[in-house]
Amino acid sequence: STRFGIATDTPIVGDWLGDGRDRIGVHRNGVFYLDMDGDGRWNSSVDRSFRFGNAGDTPIIGNWAGPLGGQALHAAGLPAATADTADAGPALDDDALAPIVFAAIADWTTLLDLGAEQLNPLYDVRFVIADLPGTMLGIARQDTIYLDAHAAGHGWFIDPTPAFDEEFEPVGSGAELRAIDSAMAERMDLRTVVSHELGHLLGLPDLAPLAGGLMGGTLEPGQRFRPGAAEREAYFAALA
Numbered sequence: 315s316t317r318f319g320i321a322t323d324t325p326i327v328g329d330w331l332g333d334g335r336d337r338i339g340v341h342r343n344g345v346f347y348l349d350m351d352g353d354g355r356w357n358s359s360v361d362r363s364f365r366f367g368n369a370g371d372t373p374i375i376g377n378w379a380g381p382l383g384g385q386a387l388h389a390a391g392l393p394a395a396t397a398d399t400a401d402a403g404p405a406l407d408d409d410a411l412a413p414i415v416f417a418a419i420a421d422w423t424t425l426l427d428l429g430a431e432q433l434n435p436l437y438d439v440r441f442v443i444a445d446l447p448g449t450m451l452g453i454a455r456q457d458t459i460y461l462d463a464h465a466a467g468h469g470w471f472i473d474p475t476p477a478f479d480e481e482f483e484p485v486g487s488g489a490e491l492r493a494i495d496s497a498m499a500e501r502m503d504l505r506t507v508v509s510h511e512l513g514h515l516l517g518l519p520d521l522a523p524l525a526g527g528l529m530g531g532t533l534e535p536g537q538r539f540r541p542g543a544a545e546r547e548a549y550f551a552a553l554a
Contacts, residue, residue, distance in 0.1 A: 344366070362447055387451045390533060401467075411461070419433075421541050425545065438457065446461075459508070471493070490539060501535060502535055510528055517553070527539055
């Protein structure tokens, strides 16, 4: 059994994170309270509340915008319970984002040998920086990519030289890179998240959440992936 809310609340159920898993919530006097981490308890540092409508309204839940362009990319976990927004550093802004986007587009262009017809839409992608729920880092829908302002509480690593990987070192023989600096290893790599979401707009599907790789469903702090042979194969397979 689970206790969430109070006896007079109206219970609601929905996929708050867009990951295919239903979680509980309640509606009380015009306010929604959502259990984002699915533990059945209210945690003010993780769970969300917001006002929509009036106290006497009947709450209804639905996917009003239609299907999303792939599952959201999530952080593999939440930051420590003692962390707050200040620990995550300043919010992401458009000036910091722009060079990361250009570097990510250049990677995909080189890997796939894209021509102008395929390349131009990538430069027309709209980026929206927002407060995304729970562990969500980013999500692509149609021609828009949404990015969490504070990387789900972890803070972003915004690479000053995004075309190079000198802050990272390879892990094993795979495509994974890991941050060398310990402080940087606590941040989420914006470069990887942007590349992942651009991959969706190019038609690549998500892999299983724990599959790893650029198109995996989760990302760990200090972890970087760049598009490579596996993504090239998936791209041309999707075109076939």
